[in-house]
Amino acid sequence: MPPKRTTVAWAIAGAALLVYGITCCRTVFIGDSGELSLIVDTGGIAHPPGYPLYTIVGFLWLKLLWFLTPAFAANLFSAAATAAAAAVLYFLLARTTEEGTASPWINAGVALSFAFSRPLWGSATNAEVYGLSALLYVAALLFVVRYYQENRPAALISAAFFCGLTLTHHFSSSVVALSLLVALWLKRKDISGRVLAAAVAAFLVPLTLYGYLLLRFDPSLPINWMTERSLTGLWRMFTADIYRQFIAVPTLGDIGLYGSRLIGLLAMAFGPGLALLALPGAAEGVYRKSPVAALIVLPAIANVVMVSLYHIPDFDGYLIPLFVAVVFLLRQSAALMPSRWRQRPGTTATIAAALTVIPMVFNVAACNLGGLRLAERYGRDLLDSAPEEGTVVLKSDNGSHPALYLRYGERYRPDLDVYATNSTLVRLTHRYGGGDYGRIVDSLDRVTGRVFRGAEYIINQGTPPGYPDRGPVGFLYGPGGVAGDRTASFEQRLEHFIRDSLDRIDLGHDLKVRQVCLEYRLWEIDRLMRRADQATVSGAIDRLRVRGKQIGDPHTCLAVSQFFRMRGATDEALAWVEIAFAAHPGSLARRDINIGLASIRRQRGELPEATAALEAALRLDPSSTAARYNLNLLKVESALTRNDYPAALEASIELTRLEPDNPLPYFNIGVIHDRLPGSQQKALEAYREFLRRGGNEQYPEAARRARERIELLTFELKRP
Incomplete structure (x- = not known):
């Protein structure tokens, strides 16, 4: 007797939540984690579109987990939302399964392969918006399919409501509205005007959540992205107009780069070869002209097109509709097995286990090779040498390294996350430079359970151009640092830090974390080099040249160029600009490189050349x-x-x-x-x-x- 759907769904959610909980970050993480932790704790206004739903629900979630630090509770919110998304996905797969074609175990295995794909697993272990985005998208898609199959008004109204909710969160999930429109077109002869009006109302009701931004607007908030309390300010938040600079029609070169990254992302997410098994299911859907398959695949295609227009380096979290379509087609491929195989419980259980384990093992062992090397080369030494009042959290140098937590979890002491706290503060103070830095530090102290002890670790040590005068110090290996050999000389600690930093630059598997790590490390190295002898500086620069060329990414080369520019080495900076141009960048990357080139020319007093570089940048992107x-x-x-x-x-x-x-x-x-x-x-x-x-x-x-x-x-x- 097959198990009940509800029982299997609860088991899927429980298994995913257990793994997420084991590998979850216990404090703030790099990227937007610090911002979002502050938002749900203090009730601020997040970056556009403002995320009112995430803020309100996250605030209530923190009240529910009052006994945890707000940062840890915010991370668990992502875990719970992603686990729930996997369970709802199982319901969607079960509803779209034709009689006798796929067992409940196959559907469960596919749902868990979605849960343990690297982008989902990664975002589930720290405060991020993608877990809730996945939940809203899959729930809306489930009701759309249910409406198409049953033609029930309640299903249509529910689908419209969840489609509206996607507009109060990450817009990448709003492509599910395309499925709803297709379903309405297919059922156009059976729908009444009154039901359609109710569906429109249900779609619009969630948008009232944006009223939270107007009600909560306060310039004194630690984080407040809204510029003014007005309909204009609200519209600018809703449309996320500050991100329009990233939108551009891709060139042929961009499409090639984007396509190769997309293929690599799918291979990274599900393991080598597993994503390819979705192709037979796709071919079968095209051959049969399946409407249900169209409802699931069409928004994924729209999602890929939308992301191709949005030129950012870290787009894996934006592709949840694509991942849903891939696992659906993976299930369709499994349904093409000979019937005699499908009727054997042992065979279906083995396939289900493989679908679950392959992404998990690949993400722990293969996608995190950088993390494993980090653990082998640095982790044990750093943890052994960390004093009692603090430790180094290995996870914070690359997005969600389950391998590090599974390997060193028993030694993890979440009392002081050096990298994550410092990196988050660098980003917050740079992004919100007009705000009160002390207020941000005080709020972050609260979020992390007073682990940072802000005033004790913040000194006026000098900061690079573009950052506030007061900034977080590199207190890992700096004077009075909380880790490393305290008896070593400053020069020895500095050399250790430089070697450690430069060797880590290329360990990030995805481009976003690699760039964040690089920029943060360059900032720290620049600060520490000011007190080093010339031999140490020369050695560090030689290492930087070698390591930067090994990465071979145009954005990375540009960051290295800016590092040399800030040190006054404009000849070296120009050389790195040439390396960046030679790395086959896309059109918007060339725009950024030209802007960087203009900064160097301007610093050298070459105003005509600087003007020419900026004009070239505007030709590539007139809206820059x-x-x-x-x-x-x-x-x-x-x-x-x-x-x-x-x-x-x-x-x-x-x-x-x-x-x-x-x-x-x-x-x-x-x-x-x-x-x-x-x-x-x-x-x-x-x-x-x-x-x-x-x-x-x-x-x-x-x-x-x-x-x-x-x-x-x-x-x-x-x-x-």
Whole structure:
């Protein structure tokens, strides 16, 4: 007698949740984990589209798990949502199974292969939005299929409601609306106007959750991405207009790179060869012209097209509809087995076990080879040498390394996550540079259960351009660090840190983590090198050259170029730009490289060449705000050298339109009006606007000059 669907679904959710719990990060993680942990704990406003559903449900979840640190509870929220998505996927597979073609065990194995695919497993072990996105997508798809099969109004209204919910979360899951539209078209003769109106209302009701953003808007929040409490500000959040710079029609070269990455991602997600087994199921669906298969596969195709237009390095979490379609077709392929095989319980159980174990083993042993090398080469030494008050959390250098937790889980002490906490703070302070850094640290202290002890580990050690004056220090191997040999000299600890950092740069399997690690390591190395002897610096630079060329990624080469630019080695920086161009970048990568090239040319005083590079960037992407901003900045500098104040003023005003939250253009406007006769009042207003928009925190020297001018101008304007 086959088991009940509900029983199997609970077993799937329990198994997934158990594995997720064992491998779950216990504190903040790199990327958006720190931001999202803060959001659900403090009720802030996340990056666009704002994620109101995630924030509200996550806040309630933290209240339910009040006995855990908010960061750990937020990570478990991702685990629970992803496990629930796997269970709902089983219901979808069971509903789309034709009588006698696939056993419940096959469906269970396919659902677990989805749960243990690397992108899903990875996002389930830290605070991320993709677990809830998967749950909403699969639930909406289940109701769409149910409506098509049963033609019940309740199923249609439920499908519309869940489609609406996807718009309150990650938009990649909203492609499920295409399935709903196809189902409505196929059933157009059977639907009444009243039922259709109810479905439209059910679709719109979830959008009222965006009212949370208006109600919660408060500039004093630790994290608040919304610019203003207005319908305009709400629309900018909903449409995520700050991300439009990443949208562009791909070139042929982009399509080739994207296709190769997509194939590699599928191989990485399910294991070598397993994703290929979905091809017979796809061929069978095309041959039979299956409407149910179309309802599941069409949104996946739309998903792939949408992501191809969105030029970002880390798109694996955006492809949940594709992963759902792959596992569905995998099940369809299993259903093509000879009937005598399907009737043998041992055969179906073996296939189900293989479907479950292959992605799991591959993700632990193959996808995480970098993590295993890290554990072998550094993990045991670092854990052995860590003092009692802190430890090094191995997971934080690459997205979700189950292998490290399974191997070293018994030695994991979640009292201080050095890498993750520091990396998260670097990202938060850089991203929200206009905010109060101390308030972010205090909030992060709360989220991690006071493990960071912010004030004790934050000192004014000097930071690279573009970061706030106060920044988190590299306290792993730095002076007074919490790990490493305390009796070693500073130079020895520095050399260990540099060797450790440079060797780790290429361990990240996916590009996102590799870039984050690289930028963070370069920042730390740059800070520590300022106190090192020349031999240490030269050795580190030689290692950097070798390691950077081994990675061979244009974004990585550009980051290395910027590292040398910040150190004043512009010749070396230009050489790395050439390496980046030679790495066959896509169109938007070439845009970024040209913007980086312009920064180097500008630093060398080569303004015409810098202008040409920015114009090339704009030809590649006419909507690039960064290119336009830098081009207008060059116009300001060029006009000021010619004493052409009207032209400088016009370019500065354009800068305020391009980056309204950046206070520096207002300071420049004040300086220009200061030099124009009869413009003292306008200069005074510009200086005040500069301070009002956060100039004190970001540009202290300019703020000092602005306060002096405000005092003097106020006195002069009061004179009769």
